[in-house]
Amino acid sequence: MSRAALRGARRIVVKIGSSSLTDASGGGLDSGAVTAVADAVAGRFAAGTQVVLVSSGAIAAGLAPLGLTTRPRDLATQQAAASVGQGLLVAHYTRAFAAHGLTVAQVLLTAEDVIRRAQYKNGQRALERLLALGMVPVINENDTVATDEIRFGDNDRLAALVAHVVQADALVLLTDVDALYTGHPRLADSRRISVVAHPGELDGVEVSQRGSGVGTGGMTTKVEAAMTATGAGIPTLVAAARDIAPALAGQDVGTWFEATHARPRTRRLWLAHAASTRGSLMLDDGAVAAITDGKRSLLAAGVVDVSGTFDPGDPVELLTPTGSVVARGLAGYGSEELPERLGLSSGVLRERFGADRPVVHRDDLVVLRPKVHRTR
Known part of the structure; x- marks a missing residue:
């Protein structure tokens, strides 16, 4: 236009x-x-x-x-x-x-x-x-x-x-x-x-x-x-x-x-610019690549740490291993049940808990672009 x-x-x-x-x-x-x-x-x-x-x-x-x-x-x-x-x-x-x-x-x-x-x-x-x-x-x-x-x-x-x-x-x-x-x-x-x-x-x-x-x-x-x-x-x-x-x-x-x-x-847009996050998830390098370049869902195997208190469906920030915010999404698990699932593959989750689901589904995830304008 x-x-x-x-x-x-x-x-x-x-x-x-x-x-x-x-x-x-x-x-x-x-x-x-x-x-x-x-x-x-x-x-x-x-x-x-x-x-x-x-x-x-x-x-x-x-x-x-x-x-x-x-x-x-x-x-x-x-x-x-x-x-x-x-x-x-x-x-x-x-x-x-x-x-x-x-x-x-x-x-x-x-x-x-x-x-x-x-x-x-x-x-x-x-x-x-x-x-x-x-x-x-x-x-x-x-x-x-x-x-x-x-x-x-x-x-x-x-x-x-x-x-x-x-x-x-x-x-x-x-x-x-x-x-x-x-x-x-x-x-x-x-x-x-x-x-x-x-x-x-x-x-x-x-x-x-x-x-x-x-x-x-x-x-x-x-x-x-x-x-x-x-x-x-x-x-x-x-x-x-x-x-x-x-x-x-x-x-x-x-x-x-x-x-x-x-x-x-x-x-x-709501996730990227308006949502107030309730917690954060730190990812490993493989998970960061999967959700950014691969545009995949975030799985428990790629999450290394959990911070904050949140329920399923609450907005959370997704962090790189260095602590930078790379994305936001709606949590598939609450902060109480997620820690025991960290790092586990889908097969182990099904065996241990009877089912597995993404930590953040790709349809509920938005990758954040860094600020692009600069001032002198």
Whole structure:
């Protein structure tokens, strides 16, 4: 899918950050910015494209009502600001989209909702139904009750996961920087990177610049989200929020990340990027080769150690002999019954226990690729 194909996409996920929705002082929502987002998204709806909007801004919106001038550092005050600001944020979106005859549906998620499989599937069904009914889902992290997840990457990672959940044709990440550059955007010799066809093209590219004072992300989280999405078969555009209309129209703005892999099953993406593991299994070299190069199931004969407490069906990490994470999968045995089976062949398992099954079946296993982008 090319950048130009955005104009005819069936379904798009659009994410916008806090800094792009607040006024110049960072002390409150900019109603003009919210209206601009609604106008552009409504235009895509009118053209027949379904849009899921992942929007930050709840904490930023709650600063002014609480008499705060900067984003609080302590968790309790962040949660209070989110509680006050979320209603204001949705009220702004409700008014802005109502002008186009569209209804907003608020969806609040925490990382737990994409970590636990049942909640993940429930969210998928709910979003599909909302889109079928012609709603505009506005998704935000549930910062009021989140703990560590409140620093989830400024919703960028969440947006990438949502894009796969709803089977989007593309992901658009809007920020206050107009594109990814070869160096820091303020340097005279930095040049806009128009297209990233493969992750290796980012070797040596500076992506560590910090986000604004009201947000939590920066270009690093945008690139990481783009790698997650493109690795799942979803092309991604990173562009400036002020360019939302030309971005959604497929014009040459921002940086376009081409999809690098076929779209995996939802379970595999969940395992790779969302699942919270309950333990780990250390493998020998033969087992590592079998699950990576051979694409086989993990058998007990190749497991040399077990860590953590988990039940059958729980996500676990699979480690190389040096301790590096090479894959994730759903355990076929619990942590209590697995140790007595370590290193045993299938024949011995059948003889000793009456049956044998894979420690992790290949259909429940995903090999993890290492991070490919680097910063200077």
